[in-house]
Amino acid sequence: MRDEFVDLVCWGTSAQVAAVMVGTAQCRATPVRWWRDAGGVKLSNGRAHAVSDPVVDWDGTVGRSLTMAERAEIQAGLRAGWSQHTIAARISRSQSVVSREIKRHRGPGGEYHATLAHTRAHQSRRRPKDTKLERNPALAARIETWMDDGWSPKLIADMLARERPDDHTGRVSHETIYRALYVQAGGGLRQDLARQLSTKRTARKARGSGVRGLKATYRDALRISERPAEVADRAVPGHWEGDLIKGAKGASQVGTLVERSTRFVILLHLPERATADVVARQMIAQMSLLPAHLRRSITWDRGSELAAYDHIQLNLQAPVYFADPHSPWQRGSNESTNRLLRHWLAKGSDLSGYSADELATIADKLNSRPRPTLDYRTPAQALNDLLNAA
Known part of the structure; x- marks a missing residue:
């Protein structure tokens, strides 16, 4: 009965309905205890307490991850009293994989549930993850109060460690605070707190690292794999892609920005x-x-021209994500737009001769061009619809 209840909830059934299905609806404490002892994931408040992100493809795998069938074999082996070595041999995995799996997903009651382990593994793969400060608003509020009083991140981290030496959930390192201020826009702290630091810097200065050049510049930058899912499906407007169009011998350039859902173009006069x-x-x-x-995020490549990305994040309150090296297809909207712009900004020409007004005229022409991807509306019309709706 307990296993059936856990399985039903993991498959997306609400806890309330699952309790009725297994016949424990009259005693609400029983299914709550079952879920807690199994080490269940947090349930959403809606839909009578259901898993907020249930597994859709139970047979699918991600890389070298364990399959549901393998986890079911581990559950059966543990309940039959088999050794970890025997279980590993049966699923053709190393014993260390089985050992880590059991240690990671065994509940407080000591039981290992295959469906729950599969659900927990699915949820742990979600990206982007909330930062520690986003998950703990009370802790973030304390840090903000101390920083408003002039405390340094190092002093705050030290005091939290002294207060809670054995509670890692109630404290953070000074690096976590710096990342929330400079790297992760909206990472749980007010972004204006960077100005409360004694240096008054809006960008962090790297010190004494063995990594140099662009690799050091983008060491703490957000990667494209960390972008929210809403960026990929273009369902939510305000996500931009950018790059430079180079002139003859790379001596002149124009910056380009394109909004992913409307294909609206902005040209930067450089x-x-x-x-x-x-x-x-x-x-x-x-x-x-x-x-x-309409400025939720920006995606760029790792060129030296965007080394001041943290300054951009701070002023626009929009995270800047960076595509993987040598992967222009990850900014497909921008690459396609740049090809269209070459009608005016021809390869091998001197782009420094274009004035800001001339670039605005070129952008207007492209934004007034009907696009098949927009059902033959123009980017200007699509953007105007969003502004009117807002």
């Missing part, structure tokens, strides 16, 4: 050398004209 400060200044000036709900 008549001087495209240093990180110049690109950041132009991007902040252009995108600040947009309402907040």
Whole structure:
């Protein structure tokens, strides 16, 4: 009965309905105890307490992850009293894999449930994950209060460690605080707190690292794999992709930004050398004209021109994600748009001669061009619909 209840909840049935199905609806404490002893995942408040993200493909695998069938074999072996060595041999896995699996997913009651282990593994793979401070608003509020009083992240981390030496959930390292301020826009702390630090820096300065160059610059940057799922399906507007269009011998350039859902284009006027400060200044000036709900994120490649990405994140309150090296298809909307822009910004030409007004005219022409992907509406019309709806 207990196993049946756990299985039903893991498959997406609400706990209330599952209790009725197994015949324990009259005693509410029993299914609650079963779920707790099994080490159950947190249930959502809606739908009478159901798993918020149940597994859809129970037969599918991710990389080298254990399958549901293998986890069922582990459950059966443990209940039959088999050794871990025997279980590992039966599923053709190493004993260390079985040992880690049992240790990771065995509940407080000592039982291992295959469906629950599969559900927990599925949820642990979700990206992006909430930061520790996002999961603990009370802790974030304490840190914000101390920083408003001039405390340094190191002092805050030390005091939290002294207060709770054995409670890791109630404390954070100073690195976690710095990451929330400089790397993870909206990572659980107010972004203006960076100005409360004694240095008053809006960007963190790396020190004494053996990693140099662009690799060091983007060491703490957000990767494209960390983008929310809503970016990929284009269902939510406000996610942008960007790059530089280069002129003859790479001596001149124009910055391009395209919104993924409407294909609306913004061109950045970069008549001087495209240093990180110049690109950041132009991007902040252009995108600040947009309402907040239309600048949710930016995706760029790992070029030196966006080395001031943390400054962009702080001013626009929008995270900047970086595509993997040598992977232009990960910014497909931007690559397609750049090909269209070559009608005006031809390869091998000198792009420094274009004025800001001329670039705005080119952008207007492209934004007024009907697009098959928009059911032959123009990007300008699509963006205007979003502004009117807001």
